[in-house]
Amino acid sequence: MSKVRVGVAGYGVIGQRLADGVALQGDMELVGIADIAPTLSIRALKEKGMPYDLYLVDGADKSKFDELGIPVAGSFEDLLDKVDIMLDSSPGGVGAKNKELYVKKGVKAIFQGGEDNSVADVFFHGYANYEKGVGVDYLKLTSCNTTGLIRSVDCLDKAYGIEKVAITIIRRVADPGDYHRGLTNALKIDKAPSHQAVDLMTIMPHIHATGILVHTPVTHGHIITVVATGKKKITKEMALEAFKKHDRIRIVRIADGFLGNASLFRYARDLGNPRGDMYEIAIWEESIVESGDDIMYAINIPQEAVTIPETIDGIRAACKLQLTSEEATVLTNEYLGLGKWK
C-alpha cells in the first residue's frame, strides 16, 4: 500500500512537532510544510539543512526567503496538489480560510484546538471517539489540556465506567520563547466551567464534566487535578492499574525526583527527545487519593507535544488506515516509540 501523503500548514510550535511526528510514521510520507514568513522556526529549519520542503502560503514575500538563502519548493496550492491530507496548525481563524482551498482541492484536513469547532465535521480524540472520525474529511483535534485530560478519563472509563468529573486546570500561560503573552506574579482565573470540561462532554457525552481554570506564570506543563466519580468506587490501586497499562500515560513518583512539571521537562530533555518534548501525560502516583467513593489525581500535560499522537491517530481515522482506535493507536505509538519505556 502506498503511503499516505501528509502536509503541514503553519510551522509554529505545533506544526513543527506534527511534521516530526508524521515523518516518524512508517506508513506516512511528509510531503512538506507551509508557512508565510521566515520565522525563527523556519530559520532553524534552514540551519538544519531543510529536512522538510517548504511551501509558501498566499501573502508570503518570497524575496525575504531568497535573501536568507532559504529554498522554496512551491506554493501552498502546489503542496495541496501533492497530499492526501493536511494538518492545519495555522494561527486561529486561518484554518477556516484554508479550508476553502482544501475543499476546492479535495484534500482532507485536521485542524488544531485553536480553530472553531464549526470548521470540522467531527471533534476528535484518538482514544475516546476514534470511530466517529473514520472516513471523515474534516476533523478538529481537542486542545492540549482536553487531549491529555480525556486520555486519563477515557482510560478509567473504559476500565471501570465514569459518570462525572470535576477538574481544576492549573495552566501554563505561555510556551517557552513566547513574548506575545505572559503573566507576571499573578494567577488568573477564568469564568467557569472551563472549555475543557465542556469539550470533554462533547467528546464523551455520557460523562458530566465541569471545572475551573487558573492561569499560572510558567511555561511548560499544565497540571490538572481530576475528581472522578465512577459507576462504582474506584480505589487508588484500580486507578493505578489502569493508568499503568496506557501507552500514552507515564506514572511517575515524587519520591523518584519528579517534583513537578519542570522535572518532567528536564527529564524529556535528558532523554534527548527533540526539543525536550514529551508525548505522554504523566500522573503522579502520590497524587492519587480517594475522596469517599470518588477518585482524585493530578496529571501533567506537556502542552507543546501532547496532541501530536492523537492528531496522527486522526490521519489514520480520516484516511481509513485503521477502523478502530485499538488498531490505530497501537501503530501510532509504535512509530513514536510510546510505551517502550515500560
Next chain:
Amino acid sequence: MSKVRVGVAGYGVIGQRLADGVALQGDMELVGIADIAPTLSIRALKEKGMPYDLYLVDGADKSKFDELGIPVAGSFEDLLDKVDIMLDSSPGGVGAKNKELYVKKGVKAIFQGGEDNSVADVFFHGYANYEKGVGVDYLKLTSCNTTGLIRSVDCLDKAYGIEKVAITIIRRVADPGDYHRGLTNALKIDKAPSHQAVDLMTIMPHIHATGILVHTPVTHGHIITVVATGKKKITKEMALEAFKKHDRIRIVRIADGFLGNASLFRYARDLGNPRGDMYEIAIWEESIVESGDDIMYAINIPQEAVTIPETIDGIRAACKLQLTSEEATVLTNEYLGLGKWK
C-alpha cells in the same frame, strides 16, 4: 471591665499584622512585641516612631539595637509579666520553646500554623470550633490556607450541611520580600492528601476531606478550588446566598475586574489598607458551578493577613471574653471593619 493585655512574640510577616489587629480591638491592649534582631520589620517600626514597645527575647544582642537608636522596653520575661496572653508567631519550633516560659509565667498563648499541633491543647478556628477553645490556655491556629478554606466550608456547612470536600490548593510559594525560598518557572506538587485537608478534618470531624496541593511561583494569594458534597444538593444560588452573608468572605466578579489574586492585592492596596492587606477571603461569583449534586467554587486566600481575625477570635475564646463564636466574631469583625463594605 479592664482590657485584655496582649503581647506578640516574633515581629515578622504574621507578627506585625497580629500586633496591628490587636491594637484595633477596643477591648484589648497591645502591651508590646518581642523579637531577637533588628530586622527590616523592626527598622520600619523604628522609622514609624515605635508605635509598639519592643522587648528582646533571650539571645538578642541589645548593642545592635542601641547602635541603631532603637529603644528597648525590656526583656521577654518583662513582657510576659505584663500580659494575659501571648500571640506567638515565632519561626516554627521556637514557639514550643517559648511555651515553657508561658507556662512558668502563667500566661496563655496562641500559636500559629507553623508550630506543631502538640504545642497546644486545642487546634482552633474562630467559626468552626470556637467553643472548644473557650477558657483553654494554649490554642494553635489553623494555617492560612486552612483558615480560609474552613471559613467557606463552615459557611456552607452551617447553612446546608456538608459531607465531603475535595480541594485543589494552588499555592503562592513565597511572601513578597522573601529571599529564602522561591520557585522559578515551575509548578511543584506535594504528596496527597495535603495537610490542609487533614487539618480540616481535625477541626470539622464530621466532614471527609482530601486534596492536592500545587506550589506556583507567585507571591500573593493562594487560590483553592473546592468540590463540596452537601447533605442535599446545593445550587449556585444557595452557595452565593450563604457566602454573601459572611463578614469575612467577599464575593467578587471577574466581570468587575477581579481577574485573579493580583487584582485582589491591588484592590487592597488601593483601599489604603496597611501593607495592602486583606483579612477577607474572596470567592469569585463566576467560579461557582454545579457538578451534578456537588458544588464547586474558587477562593482567594490573602496569606499574610487571613489568620489575623481568627487569631483574635482565639484571644476571645481563651480569655473567655465571649462564650460563643457568634458573639466573638461579631466583635472581632466590628473592630477590624469587616463586613462594612457591603
Next chain:
Amino acid sequence: MSKVRVGVAGYGVIGQRLADGVALQGDMELVGIADIAPTLSIRALKEKGMPYDLYLVDGADKSKFDELGIPVAGSFEDLLDKVDIMLDSSPGGVGAKNKELYVKKGVKAIFQGGEDNSVADVFFHGYANYEKGVGVDYLKLTSCNTTGLIRSVDCLDKAYGIEKVAITIIRRVADPGDYHRGLTNALKIDKAPSHQAVDLMTIMPHIHATGILVHTPVTHGHIITVVATGKKKITKEMALEAFKKHDRIRIVRIADGFLGNASLFRYARDLGNPRGDMYEIAIWEESIVESGDDIMYAINIPQEAVTIPETIDGIRAACKLQLTSEEATVLTNEYLGLGKWK
C-alpha cells in the same frame, strides 16, 4: 496666598498616587479626580468613602456609576472650571486630546511619561531643569526610570560634574495587578540606546548617555546600574557622601537585609506607607564600585510612586510658586515627609 487648585485626570496607578501626593501639600488643594469607568481603583475610592470628588470625562456612562452608588461631582469641564492646573495621567495618547480642552479652558497641565514629548512645552525634572519649567503652561514629566536615574546623576553632577553615563536598565515588566501585559520566564532586550538615556540627554544636554534595557518578569522596582564618568575621578566615598545628602535618595545596605527590589517593597509596606509606596530611589551601598576613574552603582526605582515628587515640583514651577529647584524641592519633600528618616 490662596492654595493652587489641582485636578487629576486618569485615576489609575499614577493618578491615584498624584492625588494622594497633592492632597498632602499644605499649599495646594486637590479639587477632584476625573475618570471614565468604574474601575477597581474607583470602586476602592467608593469603599473608602470618596475622599476625593469624582468627575466624569466625555464618554463615561454615568448610569454605571449610579448603579454602584458612586457619587459623581460633575463633568470633566466642570472640574477644569475649578482648577489652576491639571495632572494628566490618562492612558498614553489621551493626554494629547485632553490638552485641547486645557488650552480652551486656560488651564495649565503636567503630562506623564507615556505621552509624546510634543504635548508639552518643556520636558521636566524637578532637580535637573526646574528653572526651565517656571511659568510654563505645559510640562511633561520624565518617565519613572528616567526620573529616578536623573536624581542620582544630577546629584553627582552638582557635586562633582558628570560627563558621560552608560546605563543598564533591569526593568520590571508590569505593575502589581496588571493582567494586560506580562512576561513569563524570559528576559527581553530592547534596541539600544534605551529611551531613558536619550531622555536624560534632553534634560541634561551637557552629559552624554547611552544604555541597554532588559525587561524582567517582576512587578516592583526597576534596578538600574550606572557607569558614570566624572569631570574628575569620583571615589566611592565621594559618591556616597553626595547621595546621602539627597532627600529623595535612600542609601541602603545588603548587609541590613535589603537584598533586592522586593526587600524595598516589603519595607515600604511595613512602614505603613499607603499602598506600600516609596517616593525615594534606593542606592545599595555595596553596589558602589570604582571602575578606574569611573564610578558604578545600582539604583532601585519604585516605579509606581517615584515620579510623584517631581510632578509636584512641576506644579510649583508651572504655577511659579517657587522660582528655584532648591526652594521647590524642599517644600515638596517636607509635605511628603521625605528625608525625615535620616
Next chain:
Amino acid sequence: MSKVRVGVAGYGVIGQRLADGVALQGDMELVGIADIAPTLSIRALKEKGMPYDLYLVDGADKSKFDELGIPVAGSFEDLLDKVDIMLDSSPGGVGAKNKELYVKKGVKAIFQGGEDNSVADVFFHGYANYEKGVGVDYLKLTSCNTTGLIRSVDCLDKAYGIEKVAITIIRRVADPGDYHRGLTNALKIDKAPSHQAVDLMTIMPHIHATGILVHTPVTHGHIITVVATGKKKITKEMALEAFKKHDRIRIVRIADGFLGNASLFRYARDLGNPRGDMYEIAIWEESIVESGDDIMYAINIPQEAVTIPETIDGIRAACKLQLTSEEATVLTNEYLGLGKWK
C-alpha cells in the same frame, strides 16, 4: 595516535553535557561517567539504553541501581584506571575530595567553576590563556558567565586591545528543573564587584574589570551588558566585525525575532540540539552602542552548555594535544559543529 581517554565525574546538568561533547570529539574517547545515586539524569540514561557506561562513586548504594535494572560498569577507581583525564562536575567541594584520588591514580583533571580555585594549578579559559594550561595536570574552568564574558572581551582584546570593562550581569537564578533554588517576583543584588569581574582579571591580568550582578527569576540564559574601554576607540562596526569572525559567538538581531534569552532557547530547541542546548554565546546586533570612546553591548549566556567547548579545550591543553589556542579551538569547534551556521 591513540585517543585521549576521558571520564566524567558527576552526571548532572554540566556532566551530561560534558559527556556528550567529549563523545563528539574524533580524537577523544568517552570511557564512562560516574555518579552516586539513580537521579533523573541516570534514569534517563537508562531509558536511552545506556549510551555511556556508568561507574559508581564511593558511598553509592548499588542495590538501588540493581532494583531499577541500571547496569553498573564498576567503581570510581575502576573508571580512573581506564582514563587519562577526568572532567569533574561534581557538586561544589566534592571535586577537591576527588582530587586526592586523581593524584593517587596519576590522572589529570579539569574542575568546573563551583570548585575552589585552589583545587587547580591553573584557572583556565580556552581562548584567553590556553598556553598556561598546556601540559598542566589540574585545571579549573571559569564559570558559565565568566566563560562567555571572556569570549567576547578576548575577541575585542585580540582585535583592538582592551583596557577596562564594567559589566552588569543579569543572571538566571536556576536551571530548568531546579527545585532546590529559586526566586519569585524579585530581583536580588550581590555585593559588588561580582566574582566574574574578579575572575576575568585573574585570567586576563592586563584588563581592569568590575561589575554588578543582579539575579532574576528566569531559568535560561544570563544576559550581560559590557561597557568596554579600548586602547583606542572601538566603533560599533569594528566590534561587529570582530564578533562575527568568532566561531563561538552568534550575532543575532532583535529584528529577526531574537527578542531575548527565551528566543535563543527556543531556537536551539527548534534546531534539534540535544536538550535545546547552545554552545555559543549570542550578541544582539542592536545592543551594540558607542558610549563616547567606549563600546557597550549585551551578551546572552546559555548557562547549561556554554562551558563545554572551553572544557574540551582544556583537555587539549592538559594532554598537550595542541600547543596553541588557535589549533585547539579550531578542532573543538569542528567536532562540535561550531561556526558552520555562518
